Amino acid sequence: MAIHAAGLEGFYARxxxxxxxxxxxxxxxxxxxxxxxxxxxxxxxRDGDGLAAELLVEGIxxxxxxxxxxxxxxxxxxxxxVQVNLAARRLNVRWDPQRVALSGLLEALAGIGYxxxxxxxxxxxxxxxxxxRARLYRLGFAAFAMMNLLWISIALYTGADRGEHRDLLYxxxxxxxxxxxxxxxxxxxxxxxxxxxxxxxxxxxxxxIGALATYGYSTWAMFLGGPQAGVYFDTVVNxxxxxxxxxxxxxLSRRQAMSATHRLMELQPRIAxxxxxxxxxxxxxxxxxxxxxxxxxxxxQVPVDGVILEGETAVDESLLSGESTPRARxxxxxxxxxxxxxxxxxxxxVEHTLADTALGRIxxxxxxxxxxxxxxxxxxxxxxxxxxxxxxxxAALTFAAWIGQGFEIxxxxxxxxxxxxxxCAFGLATPMAIAVAxxxxxxxxxxxxxxxxxxxxxxxxxxxxxKTGTLTRGRLTVVDxxxxxxxxxxxxxxxxxxxxxxxxxxxxxxxxxxKTHGQAAAARTVEGFRARPGRGIAGxxxxxxxxxxxxxxxxxxxxxHDPDWDALRDTHETRGRTVVIAAxxxxxxxxxxxxxxxxxxxxxxxxxxxxxxxxxxxxSGDREAVAGAVAAELxxxxxxxxxxxxxxxAVIADLQASGQRVAxxxxxxxxxxxxxxxxxxxxxxxxxxxxxxCAGIVLGRDRLGxxxxxxxxxxxxxxxxxxNIALSITYNLxxxxxxxxxxxxxxxxxxxxxxxxxxxxxxxxLLRRRVPETLPTGPAADGVEPTAVAAxxxxxxxxx
Amino acid sequence: xEVIYFLIPLMILLGLVMVGILFxxxxxxxxxxxxxxxxxxxxxxxxxxxxxxxxRE
Numbered sequence: 060m061a062i063h064a065a066g067l068e069g070f071y072a073r074x075x076x077x078x079x080x081x082x083x084x085x086x087x088x089x090x091x092x093x094x095x096x097x098x099x100x101x102x103x104x105r106d107g108d109g110l111a112a113e114l115l116v117e118g119i120x121x122x123x124x125x126x127x128x129x130x131x132x133x134x135x136x137x138x139x140x141v142q143v144n145l146a147a148r149r150l151n152v153r154w155d156p157q158r159v160a161l162s163g164l165l166e167a168l169a170g171i172g173y174x175x176x177x178x179x180x181x182x183x184x185x186x187x188x189x190x191x192r193a194r195l196y197r198l199g200f201a202a203f204a205m206m207n208l209l210w211i212s213i214a215l216y217t218g219a220d221r222g223e224h225r226d227l228l229y230x231x232x233x234x235x236x237x238x239x240x241x242x243x244x245x246x247x248x249x250x251x252x253x254x255x256x257x258x259x260x261x262x263x264x265x266x267x268i269g270a271l272a273t274y275g276y277s278t279w280a281m282f283l284g285g286p287q288a289g290v291y292f293d294t295v296v297n298x299x300x301x302x303x304x305x306x307x308x309x310x311l312s313r314r315q316a317m318s319a320t321h322r323l324m325e326l327q328p329r330i331a332x333x334x335x336x337x338x339x340x341x342x343x344x345x346x347x348x349x350x351x352x353x354x355x356x357x358x359x360q361v362p363v364d365g366v367i368l369e370g371e372t373a374v375d376e377s378l379l380s381g382e383s384t385p386r387a388r389x390x391x392x393x394x395x396x397x398x399x400x401x402x403x404x405x406x407x408x409v410e411h412t413l414a415d416t417a418l419g420r421i422x423x424x425x426x427x428x429x430x431x432x433x434x435x436x437x438x439x440x441x442x443x444x445x446x447x448x449x450x451x452x453x454a455a456l457t458f459a460a461w462i463g464q465g466f467e468i469x470x471x472x473x474x475x476x477x478x479x480x481x482x483c484a485f486g487l488a489t490p491m492a493i494a495v496a497x498x499x500x501x502x503x504x505x506x507x508x509x510x511x512x513x514x515x516x517x518x519x520x521x522x523x524x525x526k527t528g529t530l531t532r533g534r535l536t537v538v539d540x541x542x543x544x545x546x547x548x549x550x551x552x553x554x555x556x557x558x559x560x561x562x563x564x565x566x567x568x569x570x571x572x573x574k575t576h577g578q579a580a581a582a583r584t585v586e587g588f589r590a591r592p593g594r595g596i597a598g599x600x601x602x603x604x605x606x607x608x609x610x611x612x613x614x615x616x617x618x619x620h621d622p623d624w625d626a627l628r629d630t631h632e633t634r635g636r637t638v639v640i641a642a643x644x645x646x647x648x649x650x651x652x653x654x655x656x657x658x659x660x661x662x663x664x665x666x667x668x669x670x671x672x673x674x675x676x677x678x679s680g681d682r683e684a685v686a687g688a689v690a691a692e693l694x695x696x697x698x699x700x701x702x703x704x705x706x707x708x709a710v711i712a713d714l715q716a717s718g719q720r721v722a723x724x725x726x727x728x729x730x731x732x733x734x735x736x737x738x739x740x741x742x743x744x745x746x747x748x749x750x751x752x753c754a755g756i757v758l759g760r761d762r763l764g765x766x767x768x769x770x771x772x773x774x775x776x777x778x779x780x781x782x783n784i785a786l787s788i789t790y791n792l793x794x795x796x797x798x799x800x801x802x803x804x805x806x807x808x809x810x811x812x813x814x815x816x817x818x819x820x821x822x823x824x825l826l827r828r829r830v831p832e833t834l835p836t837g838p839a840a841d842g843v844e845p846t847a848v849a850a851x852x853x854x855x856x857x858x859x
Numbered sequence: 860x861e862v863i864y865f866l867i868p869l870m871i872l873l874g875l876v877m878v879g880i881l882f883x884x885x886x887x888x889x890x891x892x893x894x895x896x897x898x899x900x901x902x903x904x905x906x907x908x909x910x911x912x913x914x915r916e
Contacts, residue, residue, distance in 0.1 A: 199881040
C-alpha cells in the first residue's frame, strides 16, 4: 500500500501501545489515492521545499478539538505546521513529503476521530450540506420526542404518577427517551468517547455523562425503584434538544462566516479554451498545466494567471486593483484570472491556475486570517481540557456534598453542574469575533491577514504614509494644456471624441478633462479610428486627421517635429509630468501635461488620525520639495523625504525604538520592507505584489478612507473579544455556584448553557453592525487643487 | 380509560410521521437556503430580462 511511506512507521511507533488506534470513520475514498501526484495537483501547493494543503475536517465543534488536532498532528515527524480554522472547520497543514505522506496525516486524523477531506470549494459545499442535514434530522427527532414528553410530564405532574396509568406513561417516556439518547445524542456520546480514549476531554464529555447518568437513573427507577423513585426522561430529552438547537445555530453562523471567501473564488471562470496545435478545445481550468496555451476572446473573463504570447488588448482589472480604468496589455505582459478581457483576442501561456492565482491568493489571505489565532485565543485552547476536568471534579464534589440528602437530589445537582459549565463560550469568544471581523472586512474590501494584525491596529500610536499611490492617486490627471492655432474648445472636443474610443488610462484622463471644460464629445463623427495600446491614437474627426499620443507616436504618424513646443515639453518633463501631444493634419497644435494628484479622501483621513491623537508621518522616496508640498497640503508635520526603500524600514524602526507602535500604509514593492517592519503593515491596492505579502491588512478597494474603517473594525473587534471573554467568565462564575447549591435544575442548566454560547456568537455577529461602512467620497469638485505631484512617474511609466 | 392504551401509541406514531416529513423536506433541499426562497417569490418569471425589451414590444 502506498500509505506505508517511510515516515508512517514512525508514527505508529510513537503511538502508545496500550491505546489502540481507533477505527477510522467512514472515509469516502481510500486515503492512498491522495498520494497520487495527479490527485494532489488539485489541492496541494508547494510551500518552500515542502508541501501544504487545506483540509476540511468533519467533527470539529469546540476549541478543545482544535487543540487536540494541532497537538496530535504537530508531534508527527515530518509535519511542519498545523493550524485549524474553527470557524470554517478547516485544517491547514504543511509537511515534508520525504518524511510523511498525506495519507498518513489523514489516517492520523481518523485515528483521533476526525474525517478529513482535501479542501475544495465544490466538495466543501457538499460536505457542509451533509453535516448540516444530519444535524437537522437529529434536531427534528429530538424536537418530536421533547414535545411528546411534555404532555407525558404534564400528566405525571398532575397526579398520574399515583394513578393506574403510571406504568404506561413511564413506558412511553422510556420509549421516546431511548432513541433520542442513542440517535439525537449520538454526536455527544461519540465525541465524549473519543475524548476519553485520547485523554483530551472535550465539552461533549460532561454533556454525555449528564445525559447518561440521568437516563440510567430514570431507567433504574422505572424498573426497580419502587413507587417513590422519580423518573427524569423529560430532562434528558429536553436538554439534548436545547443543546442541538445551539449547535445548529452555531453551524449556520459558521457557514455564513465562510461564504465571503467562497464568493471570491467563484469569481474565477471554470472553463478555458486550450490551444493544442491549431485546434481549440474547451477544457476545465483544473486540467490546465503550466505553459499550456490558452485563448481568451474579447469579452471573456481571463481564466488563469498567464503571460500574453500573442495579441494585444485592454484588460479591466478592477476586480483585483479596484481601478476602473482598463490597462493595455501586450505580448510579454501578465494578465490575471478573474479580470475581464475587453477588446482583443490574446493567447496566454498558463502560469498559475485556481488557488495559485492572484485571486486565489487573496481568497487564501482571508482564510488564513480567519484561522489565525490571536494570543488570547491560544490561551483559550489550552484552558479547555482543564476546564472540563475541573467541571467533572466539581460535579463529583457536588454529588458527594448532597448525597446525604438522598441519591436523587445529589444526582440532579451534579448533573446540573455538568451541564451548566460552558467552556464552549470561552473557546468561541475570540475566533468568532475574528472570523466575523475578517468576513465583514472582506465584504467591504478590507482583507485581514492575521487576527494579531487587527489586535495591534486597535492600539497603534503612529501612522506612517507612503506618498506615491497612497496619499496620491497613482493615476494620471491633466494638470495643464496649451493650444496654438486652433479653437481650444472644439479641439478639446475632437480629442475627446477620439479618446473616448480608447480604453487607455490617459484617454480617460483626457476625456474627463474635456468634460470638466464643458466639451461633450458625442456630437463628433469619427472615421478610421486606430489605436496602439500604450502609444497613442489616430483618426479623422469631422474631416480632419487627428493624431494624439506620445511624442514618438506622433513622429511615427508622420507629424513634422515642431521645435516651438520643445521648451514647454521640457519644462513639464523635468517636473516629472507626462506629455501628450495633439496634432491635426500633420501639424502639432496642442500639448497636455498629466500628473498624479492627491486622493480625494487623503485630507479627511489625515485629519481624522490627527483628531484621534495619533502621530502622522509622510515617508517618501521623492524630492524634499515635492514631499513637503504634499505634506503641507494635508497638514502633516513630519516629513521624511528622499529615502531609499531599504531605509524606509529603518525610519519605521527608529519610531519603534522611541516606544511607539507604528502602522505603515503603503502600496508599492518599494514599501514592502517598511510594511514588514511596522507593527501593522497596511497595503493599498491590488493584492498582486510583494507589498501585499508583507502587509497584515490589505485595503482592496484602493480607497484611503478604508483606513478609518479598518481602524474602527479593529477597535470594535478588540472590544467584542473582551466582552465575549467577560461574558463567558461571568456566566460560569454565576451559574456554577448556583448549580452546586442545587438551585439550578438540569433543564434550566441545559437552557442557559447554549444561551451563553449563543450570546457570544450573537455578540460577535453584531460586530458587523458596529462598524459603520464609509461610503466612497465622490470625486471632489474643484475645491481640491489638482496638486501636481511631480513624483512617481520616474518609477512608473504611464505608457503601459 | 382503556382508550388511552390505543391513543398514546397512535400519537407517537403521528409524531413519527411528522419527523418523516421533516426528513423528506431536509433531504429534498428545502432547508439548504433559507434566504433565497423568500426573495425568489418576489421575482416574476415573465419579467423582461432587459428593461429595453419591454419598451420595444
